[in-house]
Amino acid sequence: MPQIAQLTADNWYLASQLFWLLVVFAGIYLVIGRGMLPKIEATVDARDRKVADDLAAAKAAHAAADAIEESYRQQSDASRAAAQKAVAEAKDKAAKDAEKRLAKVDAELSDKLTAAEADVASARKSAMAEIESVAAEAAGDLVAKLAGVKVGAADAKAAVKAVLHG
Numbered sequence: 001m002p003q004i005a006q007l008t009a010d011n012w013y014l015a016s017q018l019f020w021l022l023v024v025f026a027g028i029y030l031v032i033g034r035g036m037l038p039k040i041e042a043t044v045d046a047r048d049r050k051v052a053d054d055l056a057a058a059k060a061a062h063a064a065a066d067a068i069e070e071s072y073r074q075q076s077d078a079s080r081a082a083a084q085k086a087v088a089e090a091k092d093k094a095a096k097d098a099e100k101r102l103a104k105v106d107a108e109l110s111d112k113l114t115a116a117e118a119d120v121a122s123a124r125k126s127a128m129a130e131i132e133s134v135a136a137e138a139a140g141d142l143v144a145k146l147a148g149v150k151v152g153a154a155d156a157k158a159a160v161k162a163v164l165h166g
Contacts, residue, residue, distance in 0.1 A: 128164070132157060132164065133157070135160040135164070136156035136157040137156070139151070139159060139160055140152075140156040
């Protein structure tokens, strides 16, 4: 092949190609290695820093949310306990009030019952007296009609009392 033969025949040509090869690689190295690579590394480092900062912020926000949630739970528990205490106190107060009202009503009913019993006893006494007087009159009339003997009102009452009470 003539191209290969040309390379071996002339040393100057080979040196010239090697020189330009080194110049091109040096240019590529300078452009990419010194110009573009630092910008790429800076971008990668900035992105890594941003991700690390975002993770730290997320962890801090998570810790703050946990603290807020714990505070909320404590407040909720305290509120629940206070509400239960208030309900218990209200129940106790209502029970005491009900007991007082029941005692008052019981005393009033007891007074009314005593008065009613006194009224019933009085009515019974009055009714018995009336029954005795009616019975004494009836007995006197019966004795007068049957036996033809007049019995005094006092004797008839005494006889009726003896039968009714004795």
